[in-house]
Amino acid sequence: xxxxxxxFKYELPTEIVFGNNAIDELSHWVKALKGTRVFVVSDxxxxxxxxxxxxxxxxxxxxxxFQQFTDVExxxxxxxxxxxxxxxxxxxxxxxxxxxxxxxxxxxxxxxIMVKNKGKITQYAGxxxxxxxxxxxxxxxxxxxxxxxxxxxxxxSEKENDRKYGIGGKYLAPTLxxxxxxxxxxxxxxxxxxxxxxxxxxxxxxxxxxxxQPISEALSRESMRLIAKSxxxxxxxxxxxxxxxxxxxxSTIAAMAFNPTRLGLAHALCMPLGGKYKVPxxxxxxxxxxxxxxxxxxxxxxxxxxxxxxxxxxTDGLSLRKAAELSVSxxxxxxxxxGIPKGxxxxxxxxxxxxxxxxxxxxxxxxxVNPRTPTLEDLKEIVRMSL
Numbered sequence: 001x002x003x004x005x006x007x008f009k010y011e012l013p014t015e016i017v018f019g020n021n022a023i024d025e026l027s028h029w030v031k032a033l034k035g036t037r038v039f040v041v042s043d044x045x046x047x048x049x050x051x052x053x054x055x056x057x058x059x060x061x062x063x064x065x066f067q068q069f070t071d072v073e074x075x076x077x078x079x080x081x082x083x084x085x086x087x088x089x090x091x092x093x094x095x096x097x098x099x100x101x102x103x104x105x106x107x108x109x110x111x112x113i114m115v116k117n118k119g120k121i122t123q124y125a126g127x128x129x130x131x132x133x134x135x136x137x138x139x140x141x142x143x144x145x146x147x148x149x150x151x152x153x154x155x156x157s158e159k160e161n162d163r164k165y166g167i168g169g170k171y172l173a174p175t176l177x178x179x180x181x182x183x184x185x186x187x188x189x190x191x192x193x194x195x196x197x198x199x200x201x202x203x204x205x206x207x208x209x210x211x212x213q214p215i216s217e218a219l220s221r222e223s224m225r226l227i228a229k230s231x232x233x234x235x236x237x238x239x240x241x242x243x244x245x246x247x248x249x250x251s252t253i254a255a256m257a258f259n260p261t262r263l264g265l266a267h268a269l270c271m272p273l274g275g276k277y278k279v280p281x282x283x284x285x286x287x288x289x290x291x292x293x294x295x296x297x298x299x300x301x302x303x304x305x306x307x308x309x310x311x312x313x314x315t316d317g318l319s320l321r322k323a324a325e326l327s328v329s330x331x332x333x334x335x336x337x338x339g340i341p342k343g344x345x346x347x348x349x350x351x352x353x354x355x356x357x358x359x360x361x362x363x364x365x366x367x368x369v370n371p372r373t374p375t376l377e378d379l380k381e382i383v384r385m386s387l
Contacts, residue, residue, distance in 0.1 A: 008213035010260055013173035014139075014150045016252065020245065023055060023140065023180040027062035033136045033175060035095030038066040039088040041108035042099040043073070049186055051142050055099050067091045069111075072100070075157045075164065075274055075281070076107040081121050085114040098139045098174075101195065102146030102281070105139045106154040109172050112137040113154075121156050125165040127365070130172070139174040142183045144234070144247035145195025145282055147202060147255020149177035157275060164275035166365075179252055181245040189235050193338040194282030196231040196247055200224065200331075201285040203254035205264035208296060208303045211369040212261055219257035221310065226250035228311045235338045265374060266292045268364035269383060272357045279347045286340040291385045293328045295378060297321070299371030304328075345387050354380040 017025070030038060038059065042052045047070045059066050069084045088096065088111050096115075098108025110121045112134035117124070124130045139149035148154070153168045187195075200223075206212060207220035230246035237243065266288040273279040279287075297304050304324035309315055311330035315323035341347075349357070358379035361367070367374065374382075 010213070010215040011170070012150065012256060012259065013152070013170050014175065014177050016150065016177045016179065018179040018249065018252070020182050020241065021180060022178050023183065024058065026055065026058045026138075026178065027064060029138060029176055029178065030059070030064055030095060033095055033138070035136065036065060037092050038064055038095050038097055039091055039093040039111065040066050040068045040097045040099060041072060041084060041104055041111060042068065042070045043101075043104045044070055046070075046100040046104065046142055051183055051186070052099055054183075055097070055140060067093075072104045072107045074103050075155070076103050076110070077157050077159045078120055078122050081107060081110045081114060081156060084111045088115050094135060096135050096137045098137065099142065101141070101143035102148045105141060105146065105148035106156065108139060109134075109137060109148070109154045109174060110156055110167070113171060121154075121167060122158060122165045124167050126168070128169040130167070130169050133171045137174045138176045138178060140178045140180070140183070141248065141251070143187055143191065143195045144184055144244070144251040145198040147199065147251050149174055149179065150252055150255045150259070152259055162276035164271045166271070177252070179248055181241060181248045184244045184248055185239055185241065187238065189238060190339065192238065192247075193231070193235045193340060194280055194286065195251070196227060196234065196282070196338070197286035197289070197335070197340065198282035199247070199251040199254045200227045200231070201266050201289050202258050202263065203227070203250070204289070204293075204307060205266060205366075206254070206258040206261045207307070208300045208371050209261060209264050209369040210371060216257040216261050219253045221306070223250040223254040223257060224307065224310045231334065232337050262369045263366045264292060264296070264370045265361070265367065265379065265382065268366040268370075269357060269361040269379065271364060272360035273344070273349070276356070277344075277347050277349050277353070279344060279349070283341060284344075286335055287344055287386050288382065290328050290332050290335070291382045293331065295374070295382055296371045297324050297328070343387050344383070349383075349387060351384065351387070354383050357383050
């Protein structure tokens with residue numbers, strides 16, 4: 001569609017505070033949001049790493065009443081959300097803080113909503129199905145990947161049925177994101193790699209899809225530029241604060257890019273891969289992304305040429321098609337350099353699973369905005385080539 005004939009919208013409900021040691025001002029922001037009984041949602045890994053103590057010690061110092069919930073598992077289950085919500089209600093919570101990676105932040109957002117809404121979080125699956133706004137929420141990311149600290153989405157699992165649900169709407173956008181790169185310095189290399197590729201997939205899929213628009217495009221390009229510059233270094237040198245700063249910034253602005261645009265086929269296929277086969281979200285994206293890009297090339301050759309150049313490929317004198325194809329090889333090289341697993345077989349996925357994964361993937365709203373319309377067989381082939 002000609003941009004001159006199109007109206008687009010961009011909205012970011014979340015206020016962002018970004019910078020090294022930004023967490024030191026946490027009490028100020030809690031008080032500004034009139035929080036007096038704070039429910040802190042996190043996970044065992046963040047607690048064991050000592051990061052949660054850094055956050056809660058600030059609340060203790062300023063005599064802010066709080067209660068912790070640290071039982072969030074990877075891809076949080078609806079039962080976990082139910083239990084956390086019950087504890088938050090019993091505590092008379094008036095503000096929720098999420099501390100951690102995407103799972104902890106998604107759980108915190110879900111709890112803030114369910115304190116003010118009836119039933120189970122999964123009944124609000126889809127976009128804009130939540131009737132009432134939740135509690136004020138502060139999200140503090142400790143990984144650079146999901147961007148959950150600024151998104152209008154939460155992803156919740158129903159593990160007994162091997163299902164994952166995307167629940168979206170502006171009521172799920174955190175009130176405030178405090179993005180402190182120093183909190184990511186101890187992130188292990190493999191998680192740095194996987195979450196970094198999740199951020200890249202957010203930026204890239206938003207950039208090439210059919211819902212893209214000028215504001216999100218600018219954000220996507222800057223996110224990819226920062227990732228091209230810093231992901232390898234962040235994986236190889238975990239204590240490199242500049243690389244960590246760039247990666248957290250890239251993650252946050254990639255999420256700002258896809259908030260209004262959605263994503264593409266990699267994320268569509270990640271839902272069943274995570275829900276049933278327990279493939280970590282960032283790893284699934286990283287493995288799928290080159291094959292998804294190869295399939296999508298003809299849908300947006302100009303944009304894929306841009307991506308190749310952002311990742312340092314020399315496109316001088318090449319045809320548009322040849323230049324675009326360099327974007328695929330660039331991402332393959334990045335995956336190899338940062339130690340992404342070779343394929344989905346490492347997680348027990350086989351040829352027999354292709355039909356289920358493809359059919360589940362086709363149900364994702366991300367398929368509609370993908371730059372090339374896939375058939376069921378196309379999705380099966382993408383997964384097959386990613387085994």
